[in-house]
Amino acid sequence: MSVGKKEKKEKRKRKDSKKILFQVGFVVFVGFSILIVLLGFLLVYNSRLSFFKGQQVYMKAQMVQVQEILEKDPFFDWVADMWDLYPVDMMMETTSQEYSEVAATPYLGQVSTEDIEALKKENDDFQKAVAKVKTLQIASRVMNTISMAGDQVVLIDIRKDKTGKIYLYFPYDTYPTDVMGQYVPEMIVNDIIAQKIGSRKDGQEEKYFADYKTEDGIYFYAGYAPIYSHGEARYAVVFMHQWTEERSEMINTVLWMLGILVVVLAIGGALQLLFISTATVGPVKRLRYGVRKYAKEKNREQLREDMTTVKSRNELDDLASEITDMAEEIDSYMNENIRLAGEREAAKAELSIATRVQKEQLPAEYPESPYFTLWAYIQPAREVGGDFYDFFLLDETHLMLLIADVSDKGMNAAFFMAISKSMIKTSAMNTKDPVEIITEAEKMLTENNPGGLFVTVWLAVIDLTTGHVDACNAGHDYPAIRKQGKYAIEKAPHGPAMAFLPGVPHVGTDFDLEPGDRIFLYTDGIVEAVNGEGERFGVERLQDTLNAASADASDEELIECIKSAVEKFAGETPQFDDMTMMSFTYRK
Structure with missing residues (x-):
């Protein structure tokens, strides 16, 4: 790095180190400013409120005195009437002659109600003169009673x-x-x-x-x-x-007090910033330096050493310790991630192998025969599953059909499926009896089954020339058989699943097919599919869907019809089990 770039970088670091101090200073300044404004407002408000309360006490006392002077004066009602009757005359200056005339009567002193009634009988000019003089008397009494104070x-x-x-x-x-x-x-x-x-x-x-x-x-x-x-x-x-002048004095006093407060707060703020610079900014800079260095070099021991230089006697010490612990956890986490990443890659490779193995176990193509047509479908719940099917000719006139469901899911089920299928096919090379085929395959399967897995199987051998079917059901779902255009669930006797109860005899059954009859096989993933309400698709709904399908539907079209019905029923509910179906139609 050139000298110029190093100097620019160092200058930028010094500038960055001042950001915290500037930000804290700004917050302190704003906080003090708000505090001063609030205090100023409160001082003005309280001073104003105190002033008004004092005025209220003073004015209330004055009002009571004026009310007593006016309302208890026997002449007040009559004088008020004269104000209404002669407003212009009552505003004129009282002459000395008018005052002399009134002074010669008893109306200037204490009077009674009878005196007022007698006054009302006097001529209007005399009443006006008396009213003006009494107004002056009333005003004088008010003036002498209340304290004006400006x-x-x-x-x-x-x-x-x-x-x-x-x-x-x-x-x-x-x-x-x-x-x-x-x-x-x-x-x-x-x-x-x-x-x-x-x-x-x-x-x-x-x-x-x-x-x-x-x-x-x-x-x-x-x-x-x-x-x-x-x-x-x-x-x-x-x-x-x-109170204009009093208000100005009040505001000046408040401003003077705020000025003193500003000076005090400024000194306190400066001391606070100095303390923050010493106790916070410096330790934060050391924290940042240590963390940046760790991010670049990933040296936990060096980070621990750098964190020991952080001595703030506050929460930053705890933060430094926690950063050291966090670095140790990060290292451990990264190592664990590396280990897990390796395991995931290995598992991915194994899963890829298992998927390939499962696909290779299924028939690659469908045979063409004048005796029959068939079609099959499989959809694992995971990348690999435990369902499988098979079909192959034992000789020119005998066809074996097989559908099975391993008790587990995933890779274990896939490998167990491959072994089971291989052993069943091996047994079928020696006999055409479905019971003997399953019994012999079970013996080989249970010789080495540490996982305790088992598999349900429905296996049939069909004589293509006569339509006779010999079958064995080892714990599997009952098939649906179409005869005379109507599907029914064939609930023939069956034995336990293969490798579930080794040694327990398996049971065979047989039936005949006529041209146009059909065998529909499936695994429990079809009938146990659920919707959002937890309701199962069920055997009865499967049978109704089969019978509702077109009589002319091919095996492939029938399977697609059932698949669509299950998907529509389940909606957005995820598939939790493998789904496998096979349809076989006897032609002649």
């Missing part, structure tokens, strides 16, 4: 046709003609209407508070409560406290 207090009409109209405004000049009769900000009026003050049930508190911001950026906090006149809530007393 607040504004407004008495507004909340009746539907006069909502928002101002009647009293504090602080104000002696004659507040510039505000009397004007309207309060629409946002307050909308809140009062929405709250439906004055419509609550007895015992419910009727004091409401809200925070507002005007279009020109002025903040103020408002509280309002109903004032009753003539038994109904006609008015609302509204307290408004402008």
Whole structure:
């Protein structure tokens, strides 16, 4: 490798080593930023909430005092009526003559209900003068009772046709003609209407508070409560406290506190990154170096040595130990895989041999004869199976048919099948009696059968000139025989399977075939095929399918018909047993 490439590689490694520190630093920065924002929000929220709670306590006390002053004043209901009757006159300045006239009467002091009734009989101008003076008196009492502290207090009409109209405004000049009769900000009026003050049930508190911001950026906090006149809530007393400057001071205080917090967190973050760099980044670099080296050289002892240099006093030490153990497991796993791969190749070779052996055991071609036609089919459940069939002429007029099923599957069954078939064929060279053929073959088979395997066999010798059939059933499925165009299951006596109970006699049977009769042979893989519901194909369904097939169907066509019926019945359920069929038709 050239010097330039080495330098580039080393530079890239140094750059990669900083990634963890950068990523951790970024996470710390984002976390601290989120923390600062949340703390700022909480500080502002809590300060604002505390401020509003203090305002509520203050305004509630003021509202109670104003309610008592207005609602308990015997003149208030009458003055309120005068506001409704003469709104323009009530806004005019009270003259000294009007004040002198009223002062000369008892109406400026304590009055009774009879005094008010007497006042109502006076002329309108005098009543107006008294109403204006009493308004000033009421306003003065309110001013002397409440603590303004820079607040504004407004008495507004909340009746539907006069909502928002101002009647009293504090602080104000002696004659507040510039505000009397004007309207309060629409946002307050909308809140009062929405709250439906004055419509609550007895015992419910009727004091409401809200925070507002005007279009020109002025903040103020408002509280309002109903004032009753003539038994109904006609008015609302509204307290408004402008807190724009207080809000700015509050935010400045929070920002100052956050600034201190940022400095503290920055110092803490720097210390944390320094600690992470020492306790994490360095050990991680050594871990990466050791793992890369192992991946390249596959030297477990060198990896173990490299991992001992990782000293972080945290979970990375455990990780280094686990990496060493993992490398040992990987080596063991690789060695085991190499061994298994060799075994799989050997098994594959053996399987290939077994498959070839099984195929070679089956007849390579079908004989042509004027006496008969036949066809056979086999489908192992695995690459090799235990089913087999055979047919061959013993002489010019005798044909032997054979179908069998070994008790196992796979390679063992394939080899046992080959041996069984060979011994049966050898026995058939000496006799045409099916019982003797099976008995002699069983003797040879049981001489060396360490696996304890056995095989079911149906074997028949057919005289082609007469149609006479001699058969022996060694534990196999009953054949289906077609006579006069109808299939029936031939349940003749039978003995045990070959090599299952050595020494137990086998039983023979015989029957005659007429031209057109047919023998259908099969293994249990056909009748024991199952569908998705676990239901078996069964012998009865096999017999019905045979009888439903065309009478003119050839042996090959018949087998294809049964094969299609079984596949349709099983659906997607996998085949678990070998399937073998043979069809023989006697012609003459």
